[in-house]
Amino acid sequence: MTAPQDFSGEPVALLDLADVRKSYGGTVAVDGIDLKLRSGEFVTLLGPSGCGKTTTLMMVAGFEAPSGGNIRFMGNSLLNLPAHRRGFGMVFQSYALFPHMTVAENVGYPMRMRGIRGAARDSAVAEALDLVRLADFGARYPAQLSGGQQQRVALARALVFRPPLLLMDEPLGALDKNLRDEMQSEIVRIQRESGAAALYVTHDQGEALQMSDRVAVMRAGRIEQIDRPDVLYDRPATAFVARFLGESNLLPFTRIAPGQGRLASGLVLALPADAPEDGVLLLRPERVRLSAAAPNGALGTALSVTEIVYRGSERLVRLKAGALEVTALVPNRSNERSFETGDQVTAWWMPEDCAFARP
Amino acid sequence: MSQAASSPQWLPGRGRRRFAFDRRLGLTLPAALFVMASFVVPILGIVLRSLFDPGLTLVHYREVLGSSTFLPVFLNTFRIALIVTVITAVLGYVLAYAMARSRGWMATLMLGAVVLPLWTSDLVRTFAWTIVLGRRGPLNNALIDLGLIDRPLSLLFNDIAVVIGSVHILLPLMVLPLYSAMRAVDHRLVLAALSLGASPWAAFRDVFFPITLPGLVAGGVLTYVLAVGMFVTPAALGGPEQTMVAMLIESQGRRQLDWGTATALSTLLLIAVIVSLLVARGVGRGTLVGPGELTR
Ligand SMILES: Nc1ncnc2c1ncn2[C@@H]1O[C@H](COP(=O)(O)OP(=O)(O)OP(=O)(O)O)[C@@H](O)[C@H]1O
Ligand SMILES: [Mg+2]
Numbered sequence: 001m002t003a004p005q006d007f008s009g010e011p012v013a014l015l016d017l018a019d020v021r022k023s024y025g026g027t028v029a030v031d032g033i034d035l036k037l038r039s040g041e042f043v044t045l046l047g048p049s050g051c052g053k054t055t056t057l058m059m060v061a062g063f064e065a066p067s068g069g070n071i072r073f074m075g076n077s078l079l080n081l082p083a084h085r086r087g088f089g090m091v092f093q094s095y096a097l098f099p100h101m102t103v104a105e106n107v108g109y110p111m112r113m114r115g116i117r118g119a120a121r122d123s124a125v126a127e128a129l130d131l132v133r134l135a136d137f138g139a140r141y142p143a144q145l146s147g148g149q150q151q152r153v154a155l156a157r158a159l160v161f162r163p164p165l166l167l168m169d170e171p172l173g174a175l176d177k178n179l180r181d182e183m184q185s186e187i188v189r190i191q192r193e194s195g196a197a198a199l200y201v202t203h204d205q206g207e208a209l210q211m212s213d214r215v216a217v218m219r220a221g222r223i224e225q226i227d228r229p230d231v232l233y234d235r236p237a238t239a240f241v242a243r244f245l246g247e248s249n250l251l252p253f254t255r256i257a258p259g260q261g262r263l264a265s266g267l268v269l270a271l272p273a274d275a276p277e278d279g280v281l282l283l284r285p286e287r288v289r290l291s292a293a294a295p296n297g298a299l300g301t302a303l304s305v306t307e308i309v310y311r312g313s314e315r316l317v318r319l320k321a322g323a324l325e326v327t328a329l330v331p332n333r334s335n336e337r338s339f340e341t342g343d344q345v346t347a348w349w350m351p352e353d354c355a356f357a358r359p
Numbered sequence: 360m361s362q363a364a365s366s367p368q369w370l371p372g373r374g375r376r377r378f379a380f381d382r383r384l385g386l387t388l389p390a391a392l393f394v395m396a397s398f399v400v401p402i403l404g405i406v407l408r409s410l411f412d413p414g415l416t417l418v419h420y421r422e423v424l425g426s427s428t429f430l431p432v433f434l435n436t437f438r439i440a441l442i443v444t445v446i447t448a449v450l451g452y453v454l455a456y457a458m459a460r461s462r463g464w465m466a467t468l469m470l471g472a473v474v475l476p477l478w479t480s481d482l483v484r485t486f487a488w489t490i491v492l493g494r495r496g497p498l499n500n501a502l503i504d505l506g507l508i509d510r511p512l513s514l515l516f517n518d519i520a521v522v523i524g525s526v527h528i529l530l531p532l533m534v535l536p537l538y539s540a541m542r543a544v545d546h547r548l549v550l551a552a553l554s555l556g557a558s559p560w561a562a563f564r565d566v567f568f569p570i571t572l573p574g575l576v577a578g579g580v581l582t583y584v585l586a587v588g589m590f591v592t593p594a595a596l597g598g599p600e601q602t603m604v605a606m607l608i609e610s611q612g613r614r615q616l617d618w619g620t621a622t623a624l625s626t627l628l629l630i631a632v633i634v635s636l637l638v639a640r641g642v643g644r645g646t647l648v649g650p651g652e653l654t655r
Contacts, residue, residue: 087556110555
């Protein structure tokens with residue numbers, strides 16, 4: 001084996017996917033993925049159904065062989081290493097707990113496979129169950145646990161042997177909303193405490209934004225953009241990423257003069273000075289503010305209110321002027337004036353609220 | 360609370376509640392009567408017939424247990440049934456595994472090949488074996504042509520012939536429950552074991568096999584019970600040494616018209632089967648099967 005080295009002086013990535021491809025017969029599931037994971041980092045693969053997230057994870061786990069490219073772990077290629085010798089923790093959406101083993105036997109299984117027995121195994125199991133707060137559940141069978149508890153056991157089992165990398169494929173997919181929210185922070189806490197890096201798969205954008213250090217947005221077998229959650233949300237590279245990461249006003253435009261753009265609808269809109277030649281103007285609904293007139297230095301336009309959707313903590317206001325449609329998200333504060341359908345208002349935003357994406 | 364008391368009529372079946380019990384009983388009763396009439400009554404009839412002649416007597420049992428043929432035939436029956444069950448289990452597990460792992464037309468073909476013999480008479484299949492295993496049969500000819508043997512082997516009228524014939528007839532009944540048990544296994548359980556460091560063999564031993572064990576037990580019980588009651592196959596393929604209880608019952612009942620002895624033999628066979636299954640269950644619970652969840 002060669003020692004990990006990198007002549008550019010950068011630290012060698014823990015996990016390094018280089019132009020990884022996978023096709024099944026004629027269908028291309030993964031179409032050239034480049035991804036570097038650092039030690040202890042939480043990276044999420046996010047994307048719509050069928051974009052190749054599971055396939056990518058399966059190739060890292062060793063259950064599928066790539067059709068092209070390479071996967072390296074600490075500098076060494078994994079391609080000829082069978083799954084059971086990779087030593088990564090894995091959590092499946094269905095949890096995949098062994099139904100004929102107790103919780104303690106499930107969690108102890110990886111230790112058994114490593115020839116660790118007796119008190120050493122018992123204490124590792126107890127420690128792992130402690131980490132997921134299920135210390136008293138060792139004697140139960142998986143069928144005697146709730147979904148959330150099974151989820152925790154699956155996590156404990158995947159972490160008990162202290163893997164450097166944890167792979168998770170939609171581990172919260174089967175849980176209801178409240179439990180999901182709770183488990184999201186639990187998983188991050190457990191991952192931080194264990195020190196393992198995590199490669200996490202989900203199609204839930206909220207989950208990805210909350211949990212991850214970095215998110216890779218996938219589309220049709222490729223990574224469309226990979227970055228920190230706030231950068232992805234505020235400065236998406238493409239309209240697809242913008243749309244996938246939350247509600248957005250996407251206004252395709254062509255610049256006709258410095259600081260001026262013509263929208264597809266024909267309307268001319270003021271643009272920030274840094275606007276490109278053409279592209280898509282992205283305005284997040286919560287950045288759009290409504291009032292009788294725009295303050296100095298703001299950009300905006302007059303629109304009429306077509307619909308107001310009450311959402312508890314905020315109101316979703318839909319506005320329209322000709323073919324231009326804009327959505328604003330207005331917090332429900334007591335001192336803010338409310339609007340009625342049909343009202344004529346100015347929708348405005350500051351230049352730094354604008355982001356530009358490729359179509 | 361006056362609303363609740365006035366029995367709202369939009370709630371279904373409120374007023375007719377009194378009949379609900381009767382109706383359910385009415386639905387299950389015919390089925391229960393059918394089961395009683397077709398399964399329980401005949402067995403009771405057999406047991407009673409063995410105990411009365413015409414008054415209550417144990418003479419038939421004394422006769423059976425006192426005869427010199429009884430014990431060898433009983434032991435032989437269970438010995439052959441056990442051998443057949445073990446061989447069928449091993450072959451059946453491998454076959455069902457291959458079927459469960461294959462996909463598409465290959466899976467359909469294999470399933471068809473396993474099910475098809477069930478649609479042919481076991482009489483036909485047994486006589487086919489008398490030809491295949493005969494002194495001038497294709498098997499002996501092939502072995503001689505290959506130069507493996509000089510003179511034809513006597514493959515008929517012995518244990519080997521009975522075991523081969525019985526295994527062939529009972530194999531589908533082992534494969535089908537096993538196949539359905541294996542198809543129901545969540546493949547991700549095996550992947551999970553691999554991801555936790557289990558070699559493919561360890562994943563099979565620790566996860567796949569224990570989870571499919573109930574299918575093996577179901578197929579094993581079925582095979583064993585049917586093997587104990589085999590008649591045509593040992594009669595046609597076995598010699599005097601391979602006499603089984605069913606053959607004894609046939610000769611007592613049909614040829615000698617000694618119904619007392621025949622029913623006493625049947626009752627003893629029934630008791631022996633039940634006892635052997637209970638013993639197997641007791642042994643299995645402690646060692647093989649593990650937690651009750653799986654066997655229940
Ligand atoms: N074994 C297979 N044989 C053929 N095609 C496959 C196979 N596995 C996956 N695919 C195809 O590859 C593509 C990517 O599948 P994958 O399971 O990776 O998607 P995903 O992003 O995980 O989707 P989801 O969010 O629905 O789980 C899909 O179009 C799928 O149909
Ligand atoms: Mg998937």
